[in-house]
Amino acid sequence: MKNPFENLDKALEHRVRLQIMSVLVTHDGFEFNALKEVLNITDGNLASHIKALEREKYLTVSKSFVEKKPNTKYKITERGRTAFKKHLDALEAVVKQQK
Amino acid sequence: MKNPFENLDKALEHRVRLQIMSVLVTHDGFEFNALKEVLNITDGNLASHIKALEREKYLTVSKSFVEKKPNTKYKITERGRTAFKKHLDALEAVVKQQK
Numbered sequence: 001m002k003n004p005f006e007n008l009d010k011a012l013e014h015r016v017r018l019q020i021m022s023v024l025v026t027h028d029g030f031e032f033n034a035l036k037e038v039l040n041i042t043d044g045n046l047a048s049h050i051k052a053l054e055r056e057k058y059l060t061v062s063k064s065f066v067e068k069k070p071n072t073k074y075k076i077t078e079r080g081r082t083a084f085k086k087h088l089d090a091l092e093a094v095v096k097q098q099k
Numbered sequence: 100m101k102n103p104f105e106n107l108d109k110a111l112e113h114r115v116r117l118q119i120m121s122v123l124v125t126h127d128g129f130e131f132n133a134l135k136e137v138l139n140i141t142d143g144n145l146a147s148h149i150k151a152l153e154r155e156k157y158l159t160v161s162k163s164f165v166e167k168k169p170n171t172k173y174k175i176t177e178r179g180r181t182a183f184k185k186h187l188d189a190l191e192a193v194v195k196q197q198k
Contacts, residue, residue, distance in 0.1 A: 005121075008114045015107045022104075022197055088194050095191045098121055098183075 004093035011056045012087045016041060016049045021084045024059060024076035032072040050074065058083055103192035110155045111186045115140060115148045120183045123158060123175035131171040149173065157182055 053059050058080030062073050152158050157179030161172050
């Protein structure tokens with residue numbers, strides 16, 4: 001039996017990571033505070049999940065200043081896009097197998 | 100916008116927990132060692148996820164002796180069955196929203 005669970009991406013299991021990726025996949029760059037607001041989570045929580053996704057090279061971080069304020073933006077990478085798509089396919093397969 | 104991420108069950112996010120539930124939902128009781136073999140994970144790993152699911156009252160544990168050997172069996176509860184179904188529905192909605 002083919003096992004769709006094996007295709008699930010450990011780095012994308014957490015709900016917050018799925019949400020981050022779903023925002024980044026449809027936006028060309030997204031800012032830390034905006035992301036925090038969309039996800040409605042704390043700085044620390046968001047930062048730790050961002051770090052994990054950065055470690056996987058699923059997103060890139062760019063820091064700049066906008067009107068003298070620090071501005072941190074995240075962009076999904078091609079690797080991230082592929083991994084997210086694969087993970088969604090695996091989730092779909094898991095759901096289908098159960099229903 | 101309705102947010103399907105909010106319906107994801109934190110206690111069922113992990114791949115191993117999804118797999119445990121998918122086995123229990125289709126079997127009337129499943130033994131520890133058999134589960135370990137199906138999932139191909141270590142004792143400790145399985146035990147910790149089982150404990151988490153037991154804490155949520157998603158499964159019950161029964162211990163007995165079979166031919167003088169200790170035998171530990173797990174059964175999904177109605178609460179677990181409902182939660183698993185709800186989580187799968189949420190996953191389905193997440194996938195649909197992305198595609």
